[in-house]
Amino acid sequence: xxxxxxxxxxxxxxxxxxxxxxxxxxxxxEVCLGNGRFDQLVRNTGAPRDILATRLxxxxxxxxLAKHLYSERPQRFEYRPTRAGLELEPVLMTLMAWGDRHLxxxxxxxxxxxxxCGQALAxxxxxxxxxxxxxxxxxxxxxxxxxxxxxxxxxx
Amino acid sequence: xxxxxxxxxxxxxxxxxxxxxxxxxxxxxEVCLGNGRFDQLVRNTGAPRDILATRLxxxxxxxxLAKHLYSERPQRFEYRPTRAGLELEPVLMTLMAWGDRHLxxxxxxxxxxxxxCGQALAxxxxxxxxxxxxxxxxxxxxxxxxxxxxxxxxxx
DNA sequence: CCCGCTGGGTTGGAAAATCCAACCCTCTCC
DNA sequence: GGAGAGGGTTGGATTTTCCAACCCAGCGGG
Numbered sequence: 001x002x003x004x005x006x007x008x009x010x011x012x013x014x015x016x017x018x019x020x021x022x023x024x025x026x027x028x029x030e031v032c033l034g035n036g037r038f039d040q041l042v043r044n045t046g047a048p049r050d051i052l053a054t055r056l057x058x059x060x061x062x063x064x065l066a067k068h069l070y071s072e073r074p075q076r077f078e079y080r081p082t083r084a085g086l087e088l089e090p091v092l093m094t095l096m097a098w099g100d101r102h103l104x105x106x107x108x109x110x111x112x113x114x115x116x117c118g119q120a121l122a123x124x125x126x127x128x129x130x131x132x133x134x135x136x137x138x139x140x141x142x143x144x145x146x147x148x149x150x151x152x153x154x155x156x
Numbered sequence: 157x158x159x160x161x162x163x164x165x166x167x168x169x170x171x172x173x174x175x176x177x178x179x180x181x182x183x184x185x186e187v188c189l190g191n192g193r194f195d196q197l198v199r200n201t202g203a204p205r206d207i208l209a210t211r212l213x214x215x216x217x218x219x220x221l222a223k224h225l226y227s228e229r230p231q232r233f234e235y236r237p238t239r240a241g242l243e244l245e246p247v248l249m250t251l252m253a254w255g256d257r258h259l260x261x262x263x264x265x266x267x268x269x270x271x272x273c274g275q276a277l278a279x280x281x282x283x284x285x286x287x288x289x290x291x292x293x294x295x296x297x298x299x300x301x302x303x304x305x306x307x308x309x310x311x312x
Numbered sequence: 313c314c315c316g317c318t319g320g321g322t323t324g325g326a327a328a329a330t331c332c333a334a335c336c337c338t339c340t341c342c
Numbered sequence: 343g344g345a346g347a348g349g350g351t352t353g354g355a356t357t358t359t360c361c362a363a364c365c366c367a368g369c370g371g372g
Contacts, residue, residue, distance in 0.1 A: 007182070011260070012251045015252070015258075016251065026168065029168055034306055034307040034308015045163050049332090063258075073339075074348075075339085084258050090279075090290075094281070095171045098247065099166075099171035110299070113296070114295070115295060117286035117294075118285075121295065123290060124283075124284045125249055125250070125279045126280050126281075128278040129275035132273065134245075134246075136245055138271055139277065141189055151191055151196075177358095195319065195320075209322080
């Protein structure tokens, strides 16, 4: 999954280079749910065992997951999210919210996330500076790399 | 990219089945930036032309993008996000924020998003009910499908 | 009228990734 | 000493991706 020519330099692309391969984000989902053992991951994500093994190596190398011993004798461990891995949870939440909204017209969601406030979580992306929910029209893209402009709602 | 066995039913997986293939989210990024023409997409995403064509078909079929005529004679059009496509922007924002934070120790971000409040956007995911920023420890997963439990910080 | 350019693709064959079943190893339990 | 769980690895078939080349329509100029 290397860069092909010289596309726009972009943190979205760089992040996807780490977690954008098939199953990686599903692995992270399970790990965040506490299902960090190899065969739980196989069952719950549907990934083939060999692919899962390579994904796990990659995610550990990237510092997103870590192996934790939960039993010496027999040596057994599970995968857990690191701090960096937990910080990817917003990606999972927004993906899940989109799917719940657009892929389930009948509204029966396969999983609810209950927030500590007592309500089912409906995540909103807000601006840390002003606190408002971020809407597309309120954004202006400012590319920092010379030569990479945007034609749209932004001013290069 | 079909379901392999019968993994956990999940809106994250279902959403990734639509937009999780290589380049799809980069295409969406460009389209949201206003760069919706075929060869802009080729240049800016780095996708091979044939792959790009199949991704575009898929995204249009899924109702995430739509073709807009910007010139009759010669017939030319560009791809634009639908409402559903725009609602995937939070996914892009959270991916970008993670990459900026974890993949750029020197802090030189390839692109800034300026919010209408005047600040560079730092997105936060908040609970629509209580307004608080969502943290991992504040979540409890409630699977709705019998048989699919979670072992972690949740109570099935 | 003919040449080349732009925009938006399609095609064929080579290279890479994925899938799957089978196998392996260690340890535990009976 | 047999069975089973946990955590993988291996070989070969299948599927995707990749890439360069090609195609077509519509200008624009000479």
